[in-house]
Amino acid sequence: MTTTTTIPRLPAGRGLRLGLSRIGNEVRTYFRQGDSVFFTFLFPVVMLTIFSTAFSNQTFGEDAAGGGVSAAAYYLPGMLAAGLLLSGLQNLAIDIAIERSDGTLKRLAGTPLPVVSYFIGKIGQVLVTGAAQAALLLIVAGVVFGVELPTDPAAWATFLWVFVLGVTTSAVLGIALSPLPRSGKSASAVVIPITLVLQFISGVYLPFSQLPEWLQNVANAFPLKWLAQGMRSVFLPENFESLEPGGTWNLVGVAIATIAWLVAGIVFCRLTFRWIRKDS
Template sequence: MTTLTPAAARFAPGRTIRLGLSRAGYEIRGYFRQGDTVFFTFLFPLLMLTIFSVAFSDGNFGTTPDGDPVTAAQYYLPAMLAAGVLLSGLQNMAIDIAMEKGDGTLKRLAGAPLSPVSYFIGKIGQVLVTALLQAAILIAVARIAFGVPLPTDPQNWATFAWVFLLGVSTCSILGIGLSGLPRSGRSATAVIIPIVLVLQFISGVYIQFSALPEWLQRVAEVFPLAWLAHGMRSVFLPDSYAALEPGGEWNLAGIAIVCGIWLVAGLVAARLTFRWIRKDG
């Protein structure tokens, strides 16, 4: 019978997963105890959906195949779902880890029986749970408060599921990689939030994507948010809206390719940049 060394036991798969799931529960409880984080990453898309739905209630967003008008709430729901994934994953993850580096939390965790993989499982688990809850609330409010029709075709919901899960994975991993960008925990918000805001404005979250200059659309298509919003529009908007998309069709393969590339790039960045202790600490 082989006896594992303390280092090997720390990284044993079963132990790693158990500690990761336990850490996820801790992260979820901690997340909802932070009022500012809950507002700016959890409730912010819901607030924006409500504002746009009321402010542009008389706007012209086209019609459904049955001739019914597409409301502002129906039009902006896909964008807010995509933005929610970005906020819960990339923004929240990057700021949270940068602050934990700055205040010494990661330094203390380095001395605990917690491997980096368990730590990441906990973080990504928290993002997945909160993003799912956020999406459910967005969809429920859109349906109940604003009468947004929901897809009836199971294939649409299958598309939503894989786009959502791929988006959560990609944004979470990119958030880990970006957490090394701020020079201190105190500067994390000032560094990360502008990046997220710019991505939202050029990716068709607040402004109709087809209304943006063509060159800006090409720039936005380099990043995953524009593709996540595209995927969500393919689920919740009539097929006739595909004519307004680049190429005039729903490009689901493009979503998988671009997000997959960024997922791999994020994994490489996370592997190269993540440290329990800041180099200047």
């Protein structure tokens, strides 16, 4: 006789509490992984330091009327946007692929833990570490490189919604992308090139307006370009707005594009996420 074990379903409130309780454990685990801390948490800070030092004698965006900014001020918005991508998409895509490969997800599948609780723990971890990373970037830019940060509350309100929407979308896309690597060993090799290419074509390291039009059109299809544009609207002077596509910050477009990717990521997670790979 074959017997089956039925895992009891938990009340919705219990599932939420389990998810919230996992956030602390996920954060602690994250900071114990030296490679993750460097390549996702500290990497934007390192890149900001390199660019700010290498181009310390240059002024960006200066015209006949002035209005130029230092290298640190110019690269800060892009590094904040890249940090959202690294903390969410890259971090979770690799982390979950490793957990699936080493049997962690298989063990969780035998517990009453709902999938949504697992997601809450992961997304909560990204929100916490992403906020800490953004704070560190702002401190380094302001204290070390003397970048003048915004004083207008409206600018910080824009930063807040771009950050929250961006980090949540990146986290969901990281979960959605996690089934792509076939093993934990190949996860970094699969995911990192994707995030690296997106950074180069989305206005993080190179001025977006100087990219070929066809490459701009490719970047327009992905959320990082829009997140970088939203961050530039917060931290760069008004005269930089004319350098954006259409000559405007287009914050409505930023919100629409990012929300569209958030919804697509949620749908994809719902359709594809499994505790155990079907081909295992």
